Amino acid sequence: MNEMLGVARWGAPAAAVSLPSDVRDLLGAALGVSGPRPAASTAELPAVTLSETALERLRAACPVVSTGDEARLSHAAGKSTEDLLRLRAGRADDAPDAVARPATQQQVADLLAACSQLRVAVVPFGGGTSVVGGLAARREGFAGVLAVDLAALDRLVHLDRVSRTATFEAGVRAPRAEELLAAEGFTLGHFPQSFEYASLGGFAATRSSGQASAGYGRFDRMVVGLRAATPIGLLDAGRAPESAAGPDLRQLLLGSEGAFGVITELTVRVRPAPQARDYAGWSFPSFDAGADAVRALAQDGPLPTVLRLSDETETAINAATGGPQADGCLAVVGVEGTAEEVADRSAALGRRLTALGGTPLGAAPGEAWQAGRFRAPYLRDALLDEGAIAETLETATFWDRLPATYAAVRDALVRTLSSSGTPPLVLCHISHVYDSGASLYFTVVAAQAEDPVAQWRAAKAAAGDAIAASGATITHHHGVGRVHRPWYTREIGDVGVAALLGVKRALDPHGILNPGILLP
Amino acid sequence: MNEMLGVARWGAPAAAVSLPSDVRDLLGAALGVSGPRPAASTAELPAVTLSETALERLRAACPVVSTGDEARLSHAAGKSTEDLLRLRAGRADDAPDAVARPATQQQVADLLAACSQLRVAVVPFGGGTSVVGGLAARREGFAGVLAVDLAALDRLVHLDRVSRTATFEAGVRAPRAEELLAAEGFTLGHFPQSFEYASLGGFAATRSSGQASAGYGRFDRMVVGLRAATPIGLLDAGRAPESAAGPDLRQLLLGSEGAFGVITELTVRVRPAPQARDYAGWSFPSFDAGADAVRALAQDGPLPTVLRLSDETETAINAATGGPQADGCLAVVGVEGTAEEVADRSAALGRRLTALGGTPLGAAPGEAWQAGRFRAPYLRDALLDEGAIAETLETATFWDRLPATYAAVRDALVRTLSSSGTPPLVLCHISHVYDSGASLYFTVVAAQAEDPVAQWRAAKAAAGDAIAASGATITHHHGVGRVHRPWYTREIGDVGVAALLGVKRALDPHGILNPGILLP
Known part of the structure; x- marks a missing residue:
């Protein structure tokens, strides 16, 4: 039994927020949320199944391998609501047996060789911010589970000012990467909700997309080169921005979620820091009118x-809980660049959005959104x-299907959660x-049922079925x-x-890499 | 023995060009080109190794299967200079045993099933414009070779005006696709040198890039969905423009050159036709100054x-052979769109290019380039x-390596061909x-040696080695x-x-798909 160490929450304890009393009142009145729930202060860790001999072999590959409770517990889960609910209930059954912290890319390769030999399952661990159970490897059939925490691989290896690319070790956290680039006058421009903790390797492995994707692109489109350690050796991909030399191997590793290899190094496009x-x-x-715009x-x-557009409900809830005031649907439109670019583009956007039926609300809503852009996971903890139960899910599809997907997912969530009271x-x-x-990014808030994990799973399954039935993808950026x-x-078919x-099978013949994640 | 049917040349015979006498004089004086070479008027086709039983089984899958000389000869090779030289010498040893012309996507799937069962190698055939030997399957170990000509799969299946996507059957030739789109007010905007004959499936299978790639993007970036027939079943990829649902399977089929499956349908982004x-x-x-710009x-x-920039030699040769007159290095800068967009962007480009050290030469060079944009392969035939021997090769790399790659490839070509006289x-x-x-796109012209195939192979090998040694990719858009x-x-490693x-192995367990192409 161990201290929970704050792993059942998002972020540093000092950054926690509490709900204003009017929000609490609203939760009670509108949703029947009935007040604080007790959380376990300790969690049960499964017994370590790795033998001392195995641990010695692992330590020969990488000196820093810990089996301590703190290390295991802090690598036991990601940050989905289900992860947090289970940890709050004192359940840490997915905790690894041990946590390795390689200091070099070679140590990662050596660990994979050792784990292949020992039949130890490997969970690559970047920022630990998965919201899709990406850190919970299958344990059956393995001698044990090793989390490989890449946090020490955090160097800027090379900045190419001419080509505007930066080569980073994959464990670098996003804020540190931005800090290193800012010192050189550049930015990556990747700001997902998980920005404060996520790593560049994690962005790559899960095809992350950030809040500024309209301007800077998705993370998978930023990657021009990558290096991955696999049990059969090193893969090095990307000799040019684009190539006709066969299938794009970068795009095969991007989104592979640790199942094909451990990404140890990334070369990414960078841009001059905006002035x-x-x-x-x-x-x-309306949402339809805004979507057309x-x-x-x-x-x-x-x-x-x-570029963001909230539907009527999100706009109203934000306005009712201290956010920007707007009728109909609120859009946030942000422009970054040189002073001249920003002035020109903002003016052009103003003309175009007006022509498209938009009403300008000035800078306040945009600045409010910017100030609170990483706040949602803290609010979830407070909820x-x-x-309350609070979670998000997301999808993407082609414009012609978007209205139907929106309606179907919304209906599925409302129907499922309403039918269970x-x-x-x-x-x-x-x-x-x-x-x-x-x-489309959905946020769901409801009163917790007796078994909130089962409650959310039912709602999530209904939403997933609705997404699939409408022809959309099961995930646009969570993985x-x-x-x-x-x-x-089902989406990719047999x-x-x-x-x-x-x-x-070719890259991981013993199947040690993140078993149970991504592939059946 | 058969009529050559013009297969040893590019395009329709009526479109052939002849060299002006001053160009002929220049070739003689500068390169020692010594005048017309005789070409064989007939070609030897290998014996058909497919049995009548096998042909019956194939015809059960797809009624139109021909073993006639004309069909076989017209599918015997692509359009590389080596292909043309071999055909001109009467060699058609890579000709398939038979040519199937499926009328439906289902017939393609049925053909693959039959060929798997019969151990018949399959060469998917689109426009037949490969310049990298992409149509010459390995024959050893197979009951025979079947070319699957997709020309009859040429329908526009669906145009989605809202999402601006068009779904085509993969055999449609590029001019026909543009014609179908133009009738609806759209364009694909993909204009590679092979435009007049190449198919959309071929663009996809080889990661083609067109002359307007700066504006419309590479072909692989235009594809939002695809369907491929494989020996184990149908693959259908692309439920959204982008997704985090695992590795991008579209990017795994794009560039797979028929080795993983036969692409039968493509959904591509389209744009409003430019006004x-x-x-x-x-x-x-200088080329350096132009490259910086x-x-x-x-x-x-x-x-x-x-956006195109010729080096000093290309600029001078173009000027000396009736092309645009320019000092230093010529750039062609073309803008398309609405009238307002074109006016605005051209003005902005004018200001920026002037600031970057460029001298405006007016519309004439741009119009001359546009008029002759598909002319090079006809000129090659005349050469x-x-x-003369005339061929092109190409590569791509990051900006910081570009000058070194340029110098190394140039040197390798000059050195190798000069040393052999x-x-x-x-x-x-x-x-x-x-x-x-x-x-970087290189064009090489020299006098033919006694064995021009061996002569070019040596030069090409030296260029390939220089490309690899400089860290560039072996091909940017030829495949x-x-x-x-x-x-x-070597580039992608073990x-x-x-x-x-x-x-x-997973998709093509009997290895019937384009054996010897792409993979060892």
Whole structure:
């Protein structure tokens, strides 16, 4: 039995937020949330199954291997609501037996060789921010489970100012990467909700997309080169921005979630750090009207750096809980660049958005959004404390299917949670746009049922079925992990699964890499 | 013995060009080209090894299967200079035993099932424009070789005006696809040198990139969905523009050159047909200065639709042979879009290029380039007729390595061909730019040696070695085929090869798909 060490929450304890009393009142009145739930102060860790001989062999590959409770508990789960609920209930059954902290890329390779030999399952661990069960390897059939924490691989290896690329070790956390780049006048421009803790290797392994994706692109499109350690050797991909030399091996490792190898180094496009920023709020009479407008920007421009559109519910809830005031649907439109670029583009956006039926709300809503952009996971903790369940899920599809997917997912969540006696609030926004389609990001809040894990699983399954039935993808930027696997395998079909299992067998013949994650 | 049917040339006989007498004089004076070479008027086809029983089984899958000489000869090779030289010498040893022309995607799937059962090697055939030996399957170990010509799969299946995507059957030729789209007010915007004959499936299978890639993107980035028939079943990929649902399976099939499956359907991004065009010429004092300028546009904009920069030699040779007159290095800068966009962007480009040291040459060079944009392969035939050898090769790398790659490839070509007594002209241009790097496209002209195939192979090998040693990719947009395979396998390394062979074994367990192409 161990101290919980704050692992059942997001972020540093000092950054925790509490809910304003009017929000608590609203939760009670609207959702029937009945107040604080007790959480376990300790968690049960499974017994370590790795032998001393095995641990010695691992330590020969990488000197720092810990079997201490603190190390195990802090690598026991990701940060999905289900992960947090289980930890709050004192359950840490997915904890690894040991945690290795390699100091060099060679140590990662040596660990994989040792684990292959010992039949030890390997969970690559970056920032630990998975929300899809991506850190919970299958234990059956293995001598044990080793988390390989890449945090010490945090160097900027090379900055190429001419090509505007930066080569990083994959364990570097996003804020540190931005700090290292800022000192040289550059930015990566990747700011997902997990920004404060996530690592670049994790972004790559899960095909992350950040809040500024309209301007800087998805993470998978930023990667021009990568190096991965596999049980059969090193893979080095990317000799040019683009190539016709066969299938794109970078795109095979991106999204592979540790099942094919451990990404140890990444070369990413970087951009000059912006000198100016202009974030503004706009309102649209309806989600449909707003979606047409953001589609027009995505297809014909001008495209801002950040582009988000909340639906009516999200707009109203934000306004009712101290956020920006807006009628209809709120859009946040942010532009970054040189002072001249920002002035020109903001002016062009203003003309275009007005023509598209938008009403300008000025800088306040944009600045409010920017100030609170990483706040949601802290709010979730406060909601869980209060006896609510709160979680997000997301998808993407082509523009023509978007309205149907939106309606189907919303309906599935409302129906499932209402039928079990906990009618939810379902909020949605569009936050990643492409010329041919966009993402939908849903936030769900309801009163906790007796078994909140089962409650959420039922809602999540209904949403997943609705996504699949509407022809959309099961995940736009969270990844597959263990949670999305059933829908994922249906999405790519038998032939897709066979292709990826072919890669898996070739690179990881003993199947030690993140077993149970991504692939069946 | 058979009529050559024009297969040893590019394009329709009526479109053939002849060299002006001053060009012929220049070839003689500068390169020692000694005048017309005789070409065989007939070619020897290998005996058909497929049994009548096998042919019956194939015809049960797809009624149209021909073993006629004309069909076999017209599918015997691609359009590399080596292909043409061999055909001109009467050698058609890579001809398939038979040519199937499926009328439906289902017939393609049925053919693959039949060929798997019969151990017949399958060569998917689109436009037949491969310049890397991509249509010359290994025959050993198979009951025979079947070319699967997809020309009858040429329908526009669906146009989604909202998402701006078009779904085509993969055999559609590029001009027909543009014609179908133009009728609806759209364009694909993909105009490689092979445009007049190449198919969309071929673009996908080889990761083609067109002359307007700066504006419309590479073909692999246009594909949002694809369907491929494999011996184990159908693969259907792409439920959203982008997804975090595992590795990108589209990017695994793109560039797979028929080794993993036959692409039967593609969903591609389309754009509104441009209302206006403005193509202009610019000159820069040197290739280095011009490269810095195009890099500045690629990194900070504005980006035109077409952006090309010739080196000093290409500029001088073009000027001396009736092309645009320019000092130093000629750049072609083309802008397409609405009238307003074109006016705005052309003005912005004018200001920026002037600031970057460019001298405007007006519309004439841009229009001349546009008028002759698909002319090079016809000129090559005329050069071969005249006793010259003429071929192109290309690569791409990051900006910081580009000058070294340029020098190394040039030197390798000059050194190798000079040492065998046929000093070449080596021309080069940059025609595809990215923020982190660019392509280099070389054209080589020399007098034919006694054995021109061996002569070119030696030069090509030296260039390939120089590309690899400089850290660049062996091909930016021509593909791997049989010609680039040795450098390709070194480029992706043992682990990369193992990964792709893993896919191959899974999807094509009997190894019938394009054996010898792409993979060892």
